Amino acid sequence: MVLNVSHLTGGYSLIPVLKDLSFEVQAGELVGLIGLNGAGKSTTINHIIGLLTPQAGEIKVDNLLLAENMQGYRKAIAYIPETPVLYPELTLKEHIEMTILAYELDEKTAWEKAHELLQLFRLEERLDWFPANFSKGMKQKVMIVCAFMLDAKLYIIDEPFVGLDPLAIRDLLQLIEQKKTQGAAILMSTHVLSTAEQTCDRFVMIDQGQLKASGTLAELQNEYQTYGDNLADIYLGLTQGA
Template identity: 35%
Template sequence: MISIEDLSKNYGGKKALQQLTLNIKSGEIFGFLGHNGAGKSTTLKSLVSIIEPTSGTITVDDLDLKEHRQTIKEKIAYVPDTPDIFLQLTAMEYWDLLAAAYDLSENEVKQRRQKLVDLFNMGEHVDETLASFSHGMRQKSVLIGALLSDPDIWILDEPMQGLDPQATYDLKQLMKAHAAKGKTVIFSTHNLDTAQQLCDELAILKQGKLIYNGSVNDLLAQHDNESLESIYLKMAGRQGDGHLVDDIEGETHE
């Protein structure tokens, strides 16, 4: 169980996150939805101790994050929203670096690494540098590195971005299997279909505030005969009624 209580983060005068309170249960896939700048990445980076919240508390399995930071970090796999890190390393060097950071022995990591490399079709590229990779291949490399230690909690920030359809499907299956083992998957996405397919629960953020927390089915039940896209846009942003698009198209053709 992950508990977030009154979490806030200010950047100067900007309130990136405002008194967010959530409970994320073990054994579920929990999704964050929201426009760019809504507070999704700020929340995830707070969970993995990349940024320090302005106020509020985070507890993981009844352990306070501030007091037990290292213990909690060892439970977490994190995939950032951009995979542009350690670009001078080869993929294998990058994975070896992460294995060492988690103090994993070669025997512990070798079999799992090979399964992930095979799954994401990276076998021919392990000795190439991350700098030479496409965005999608870097994303695969970062995913493999994050999952090497087989941690209980996966925190994935836009993890399907740049992935090809096969890799996207395979990652979704991995996420489902991980949750089925009683573990936790937390991810952010802009893709409503992905959220609908995967999420046991989701949180919708708007300008740093929580505007919905619950299941997709419950949300759909509250809005008869409306699509998730329509509901989401009504809640989180300008409704796509086409008026502004028509104005722009009109200007274009004048």
């Protein structure tokens, strides 16, 4: 497995937000991390990318622990946050160059991939633009370009559809399929359950920092058939006591 979250307890203070959370993501699959606001999705992601230290349990990426191999662990992950994080003093070109340096990529190969992605997201004429010139959707596309330039083992995508137009959403989903075919593992947090239902291979449903259910849509439908057939009904039934 690429990502293994084992008995994770943690959060931002001594009072844990996550309580004994365990799940995994295999190579070549897209797993949807499903939860309402405050369920613990962002806290889970922040633990995986190393911004928070677990109070208990452990997280392995590509069989690596952050504490034992920080450089290898972080190079195995590509992360697209919900809110784009760009440097206002750097152009789009300079953001790409910084990504190449940070991940020690081969410059020629990386730029070839970057130009393909820039063309896909209609940013090829914007290399000299600064973030102040970009809309929120365009900033999100810059984050996608910088992440998918990498040959990461694990892609973590937090609420990727916010701010994207339908064409960009389609292009992003196609990119995800390509990475899956190449053997990458993808963890995607989203509120857009209708899209998640159509695209994810498995689901991890959390509520109040605890695992409520996990499995494929068919497995969840079979186990929780009294709640309904679609992902939203199943999740609300599990968490709201319907």
